[in-house]
Amino acid sequence: MMASPASLRHTAASLVLAVATVAGATPASAPQASPPQMGFNNWNSTHCRDEFNETMIRGIADKFISLGLRDAGYRYVNIDDCWANWQRDQNGKLEPNPKRFPSGIKALADYIHQHGLKFGLYSSAGTSTCEPLQENRGFPGGLGHEKQDAATIASWGVDYLKYDNCNNQKVDALKRYTAMAEALRATNRPIFFSVCEWGENKPWTWAGKPPVDAGSWRTTGDISDSYASMLKNFKQNVVLDQYATPGHYNDPDMLEVGNGGMTDVEYRSHFSLWSIMAAPLLIGTDLRTIKPDALKILLNKDVIAVDQDPLGVQGKQVRDADGIHVIVKPLKDGSSAVAVFNESDTPRDVTVSASEIGLKSASSYSLRDLWAHTQTKGDGSLKLHLQAHETAMYRINRR
Numbered sequence: 001m002m003a004s005p006a007s008l009r010h011t012a013a014s015l016v017l018a019v020a021t022v023a024g025a026t027p028a029s030a031p032q033a034s035p036p037q038m039g040f041n042n043w044n045s046t047h048c049r050d051e052f053n054e055t056m057i058r059g060i061a062d063k064f065i066s067l068g069l070r071d072a073g074y075r076y077v078n079i080d081d082c083w084a085n086w087q088r089d090q091n092g093k094l095e096p097n098p099k100r101f102p103s104g105i106k107a108l109a110d111y112i113h114q115h116g117l118k119f120g121l122y123s124s125a126g127t128s129t130c131e132p133l134q135e136n137r138g139f140p141g142g143l144g145h146e147k148q149d150a151a152t153i154a155s156w157g158v159d160y161l162k163y164d165n166c167n168n169q170k171v172d173a174l175k176r177y178t179a180m181a182e183a184l185r186a187t188n189r190p191i192f193f194s195v196c197e198w199g200e201n202k203p204w205t206w207a208g209k210p211p212v213d214a215g216s217w218r219t220t221g222d223i224s225d226s227y228a229s230m231l232k233n234f235k236q237n238v239v240l241d242q243y244a245t246p247g248h249y250n251d252p253d254m255l256e257v258g259n260g261g262m263t264d265v266e267y268r269s270h271f272s273l274w275s276i277m278a279a280p281l282l283i284g285t286d287l288r289t290i291k292p293d294a295l296k297i298l299l300n301k302d303v304i305a306v307d308q309d310p311l312g313v314q315g316k317q318v319r320d321a322d323g324i325h326v327i328v329k330p331l332k333d334g335s336s337a338v339a340v341f342n343e344s345d346t347p348r349d350v351t352v353s354a355s356e357i358g359l360k361s362a363s364s365y366s367l368r369d370l371w372a373h374t375q376t377k378g379d380g381s382l383k384l385h386l387q388a389h390e391t392a393m394y395r396i397n398r399r
Contacts, residue, residue, distance in 0.1 A: 033245075033247030036249045036308065037194070038280070039077060039282055040069075040076065040284075040287065041078040041162070041282045042079055044223075044225070048081065048131055054102070057108060065115060072299050072304060073308060075117055076192075078282065079122060083139075084097060085140075093152055110157060118159035118160060120161070121156075121160070121161055124163065125141065125165060126176075127167045128141045128167045138167060142163065146179040154188075154189040158189075163196055177197070177212050177214070181213060192215045194216050194251070194280075195207045196218045198218050198220065208248030216249045219250045220232070224256070226262065227266045229256075230269075230273075233253055244314035246310075251280050255298075257283070258291065258297075258298070265390050272393060273341060276337055277327070278312065306329065313329060316328055318356060323344035324341070326339070328357050340391065341392075342388065343389065350385075350392075352384070354380030354381045361380060365397060366396070368396075370393055382394065
């Protein structure tokens with residue numbers, strides 16, 4: 001029978017992630033690939049302010065350990081724009097800004113590796129990067145320097161390259177990103193390639209395949225710390241599920257959880273929606289000052305498990321009507337993660353039938369709320385009261 005409405009009712013403070021299990025749904029030959037990347041990027045919290053330096057980044061690596069983030073699966077400590085010196089050296093080689101990184105990039109990478117973590121760097125597939133801090137120009141970009149830059153960052157021990165799209169001189173995007181992808185592979189160092197092309201040239205149609213073969217590609221413009229921005233990026237990304245494949249993921253940009261511009265309900269929706277979409281989970285708040293409620297969201301291992309499921313499939317939206325979204329994501333063990341999102345500004349009562357999410361209504365299921373961590377019994381259907389901007393999900397196991 002249907003789970004009782006009382007047992008499924010949520011408050012504005014409760015965001016629920018659900019997973020529905022159907023026995024025998026996973027093919028024996030399910031592909032294995034790297035899950036979406038998890039880690040940290042400083043941009044959303046510090047941009048190019050003076051506090052962005054090697055002391056800060058070392059402190060972030062320390063926080064990965066003390067806050068339990070490494071144990072939860074977060075691995076990459078990535079630095080963004082403004083790390084480089086204004087000019088290349090006399091041999092055309094990239095150099096770090098001597099004030100921000102006096103010890104050098106290799107020393108920073110070594111420190112992060114000593115923590116059992118990986119290190120990421122930023123550049124742009126143009127003549128300069130995106131931040132015009134001096135004379136209306138950015139820091140040196142990689143266009144025309146791909147082989148040299150790839151060799152340099154490999155020698156520094158870099159594990160991840162976020163490659164932006166600014167000042168690209170109108171050179172074909174596929175050509176620019178192919179050049180860097182091939183240069184990275186030629187170093188013989190495994191470097192995760194994150195294409196940051198913003199969706200201008202529909203990178204989802206080419207970035208995940210040879211010759212680029214990137215691990216992820218941006219599908220949206222930059223996110224900001226507001227519900228409207230998060231919602232916009234979600235809607236642009238959720239419809240691209242057919243382009244994500246195991247090891248190659250759509251990227252609706254970094255997380256804003258903890259930066260203060262949204263409510264906890266909205267941040268839980270943000271985190272859950274990114275997870276159901278198999279998106280990268282890159283923390284964008286300053287971990288040195290993170291509040292407990294935000295940290296609790298980022299450490300929810302049940303939600304993380306949906307994002308990191310080895311099947312590597314992005315959730316498919318099966319309902320988008322009257323402000324309600326229902327998204328279903330198949331998982332390797334035969335389960336399906338199911339998200340029910342109320343995008344509207346008012347509370348809503350929502351019913352989702354078992355058949356809508358691919359379950360047999362005649363069966364008996366155990367429903368686990370992955371945010372409240374409670375169990376109920378039912379027939380696989382959901383009857384929910386969702387607050388404004390709230391997302392609900394369950395783990396539904398056949399009994």
